[in-house]
Amino acid sequence: MKRDELGDLAAFLAVVEDGSFTKAAARIGTSQSALSHTLRRLEERLGVRLLTRTTRRVAPTQAGEQLASTLRPAFDDIGARLQSLTALRQQPAGTIRLTSSKFAADRIVFPAAAALMADYPEIRIEISIDQRLTDIVAERFDAGVRLGDQVQKDMIAVPIGPPIRMVVAGSPAYFAAHGKPESPQALARHNCLNLRLPTLGGLYPWEFERDGRPVNVRVEGQFTCNDPAILISAAIRGLGLICLPDDHLGPLVEEGKLEAALEDWSAPFAGYHLYYPSRRQQTPAFELLVQRLRYRPDVGQVS
Numbered sequence: 221m222k223r224d225e226l227g228d229l230a231a232f233l234a235v236v237e238d239g240s241f242t243k244a245a246a247r248i249g250t251s252q253s254a255l256s257h258t259l260r261r262l263e264e265r266l267g268v269r270l271l272t273r274t275t276r277r278v279a280p281t282q283a284g285e286q287l288a289s290t291l292r293p294a295f296d297d298i299g300a301r302l303q304s305l306t307a308l309r310q311q312p313a314g315t316i317r318l319t320s321s322k323f324a325a326d327r328i329v330f331p332a333a334a335a336l337m338a339d340y341p342e343i344r345i346e347i348s349i350d351q352r353l354t355d356i357v358a359e360r361f362d363a364g365v366r367l368g369d370q371v372q373k374d375m376i377a378v379p380i381g382p383p384i385r386m387v388v389a390g391s392p393a394y395f396a397a398h399g400k401p402e403s404p405q406a407l408a409r410h411n412c413l414n415l416r417l418p419t420l421g422g423l424y425p426w427e428f429e430r431d432g433r434p435v436n437v438r439v440e441g442q443f444t445c446n447d448p449a450i451l452i453s454a455a456i457r458g459l460g461l462i463c464l465p466d467d468h469l470g471p472l473v474e475e476g477k478l479e480a481a482l483e484d485w486s487a488p489f490a491g492y493h494l495y496y497p498s499r500r501q502q503t504p505a506f507e508l509l510v511q512r513l514r515y516r517p518d519v520g521q522v523s
Contacts, residue, residue: 239278318346321351335512338514340505351418401482404426411441413451428482495515
């Protein structure tokens, strides 16, 4: 590859990402006419049209989108490696972008991030709250936080919390009126609070296990919501039974606001993990955050 070809490819990717010659030219510090000439030269060299130009926007052709998808990870990797080299001779600094579910962000990620930023003023952290299973590579996040069984196998996964159990619970008033279920199948006779999942919009099937035998139950009830906090409020009000992780419901059971049921059907599973691409060269700032978040069973909490 000739020296100027790498610059042409970087210019092409900037136009695709910004969707505009004007914005891309301003970002890379050149003129709009020079950038347009560069892209025409690249198309002539490759012998294929890469961009479709209209009066309002610029969009990649099929060939252009294919080239852009090839270039993005390569340029991201180059940028990350250059950043890590610079960071080696400086104090930990830079921006770390994370995506996390709200509960994990509140209870685990933000406390560690706040302490880290207090210790290192040059570190900036952005946390994006999203219940979806975000593609952290495509959406340019440094890492994500999800339950262990939701993390893709090609990611590095670092545990940041203990194993979790699902808990079925209801208010004392509800159990006084309706009794406690003695098996998962008995839930068919109860008013259950359904959780609408954020990914495909389906309802969460309540998951149980005993003696190594898993059982999934599709429950029914009057109320459905996609927000666990509102479902918890409904359970405390006696509107029905709820099934959520013990880190959500455990404190409420201890306070007596809720009572647990089917406890012998609750098996532990992998808790929250920080995950990130294995091929990426991490900065000292990111490594510090991983150290702060890493769960250590011997101390029973994140450091």
